[in-house]
Amino acid sequence: xxxxxxTPSQTVGPFHHPCLLRDDxxxxxxxxxxxxxxRIRIEGHVYDGDGAPVTDALVEIWQANSYGRYHxxxxxxxxxxxxxxxxxxxxxTDETGRYWFETVKPGRVPYDGNRAQAPHICVTVFxxxxxNHLVTRLYFADERANAEDPVLERVPEHRRATLLAARAVVxxxxxxxxxxxxxxxxxxxxxxx
Amino acid sequence: xxxxxxxxxxxERDVFPPYLYVAYRSTILRSPHQPLVDxxxxxxxxxxxGPAISAITPEDGDLTRNxxxxxxxxxxxxxxxxxxxxxxxxxxxxxxxxxxxxxxxGRYLHQNDRWPAPLDANFLGIGRCLTAADGAYRFLTIRxxxxxxxxxxxxxxxxxxxxxxxxxxAASRLVTQMYFPDDPLHARDPLFTAVPEAARPxxxxxxxxxxTEPEWALGxxxxxxxxxxxxxxxxxxxxxxx
Numbered sequence: 001x002x003x004x005x006x007t008p009s010q011t012v013g014p015f016h017h018p019c020l021l022r023d024d025x026x027x028x029x030x031x032x033x034x035x036x037x038x039r040i041r042i043e044g045h046v047y048d049g050d051g052a053p054v055t056d057a058l059v060e061i062w063q064a065n066s067y068g069r070y071h072x073x074x075x076x077x078x079x080x081x082x083x084x085x086x087x088x089x090x091x092x093t094d095e096t097g098r099y100w101f102e103t104v105k106p107g108r109v110p111y112d113g114n115r116a117q118a119p120h121i122c123v124t125v126f127x128x129x130x131x132n133h134l135v136t137r138l139y140f141a142d143e144r145a146n147a148e149d150p151v152l153e154r155v156p157e158h159r160r161a162t163l164l165a166a167r168a169v170v171x172x173x174x175x176x177x178x179x180x181x182x183x184x185x186x187x188x189x190x191x192x193x
Numbered sequence: 194x195x196x197x198x199x200x201x202x203x204x205e206r207d208v209f210p211p212y213l214y215v216a217y218r219s220t221i222l223r224s225p226h227q228p229l230v231d232x233x234x235x236x237x238x239x240x241x242x243g244p245a246i247s248a249i250t251p252e253d254g255d256l257t258r259n260x261x262x263x264x265x266x267x268x269x270x271x272x273x274x275x276x277x278x279x280x281x282x283x284x285x286x287x288x289x290x291x292x293x294x295x296x297x298x299g300r301y302l303h304q305n306d307r308w309p310a311p312l313d314a315n316f317l318g319i320g321r322c323l324t325a326a327d328g329a330y331r332f333l334t335i336r337x338x339x340x341x342x343x344x345x346x347x348x349x350x351x352x353x354x355x356x357x358x359x360x361x362x363a364a365s366r367l368v369t370q371m372y373f374p375d376d377p378l379h380a381r382d383p384l385f386t387a388v389p390e391a392a393r394p395x396x397x398x399x400x401x402x403x404x405t406e407p408e409w410a411l412g413x414x415x416x417x418x419x420x421x422x423x424x425x426x427x428x429x430x431x432x433x434x435x
Contacts, residue, residue: 004278006419008389009368015306049222072240072241072362074236075236088245117235120237134203151232182223187225192231
């Protein structure tokens, strides 16, 4: 079997905005009026090792719909597809390092034949100074299923809190706050995937 | 170039750059200090936005005429084409390729790029297209110029085009840069040299006279290899080599 060498990663640099965040490429709002599920807002800041906001980052998310099904041909389970939900978000960060998404809380997806994963959102961070993107997951701090999540249990216990988004209700909107700390105190746990 | 190279790498160490590469100063405060957590690839990583987003994104592959001005960009007209493949050599069809680049004078149309090189009203420097059934993509553009940056004294980025690919799954996501052959700035560029030496040639397009079109444009070939649908965890990849 042929095995080709992978193409190496390079930084997204400081000038990606006009391309990757143009009007029809930016995807802060994942929901439409017909989308099924509990509306939530995901919001957070990206900080560097000095605690300074990262103002030129790109944050992407990927998640299952509210039933726990991915909009993807590799997910063929008998769980409903939501035609009004693709599950992909892409946000820049503003001058305070803030990114945001309007989405729905994802359902649970399987880990293997026996176990389910806790609801989670895959998060990818790109920025000037990141020669390769960073991969992590957002979990919901108020989810009991976190205690049995097979991926979260691989994360050293003292670092798990960095992946838990806290719930708040702000002006009637359910907001989960998820800061990404690239380096230093409270550094987000990143994955080698 | 003397530099401190960090030990934290996502993916294969002989392919991917480390997060910390001191010669590239922006890595110093943005690179994680804690080891990455090895986790298995689950359904969440073996699916991804590529198929759904590629299906709804319009193509816009002619950067020489997509500024909406009816005018043509100034510069050496080039064709950049190649195939998007997985490690097994299988084509990655219908996948979105997004590109951005400086103009022929080496300036980006971006509020933070203010060095004194001219802007070109007929050049936005952005484009996107989908790969065909055989994984082929193609852009018509102009050759970007080199440009200075403030990383170190007299620092210049070699001419390059940024590429972003969603690929078939979240595990295949890639952002990279394509460089041009025979550029004396490569060895002086810490973004390029952050890549392990053996893998650096994969970032350099090849001049291909069969792609060059007479009386029209010079041709460059740049293939991209992504992790495919049978991606295995990076952890297992490393262990299999021991």
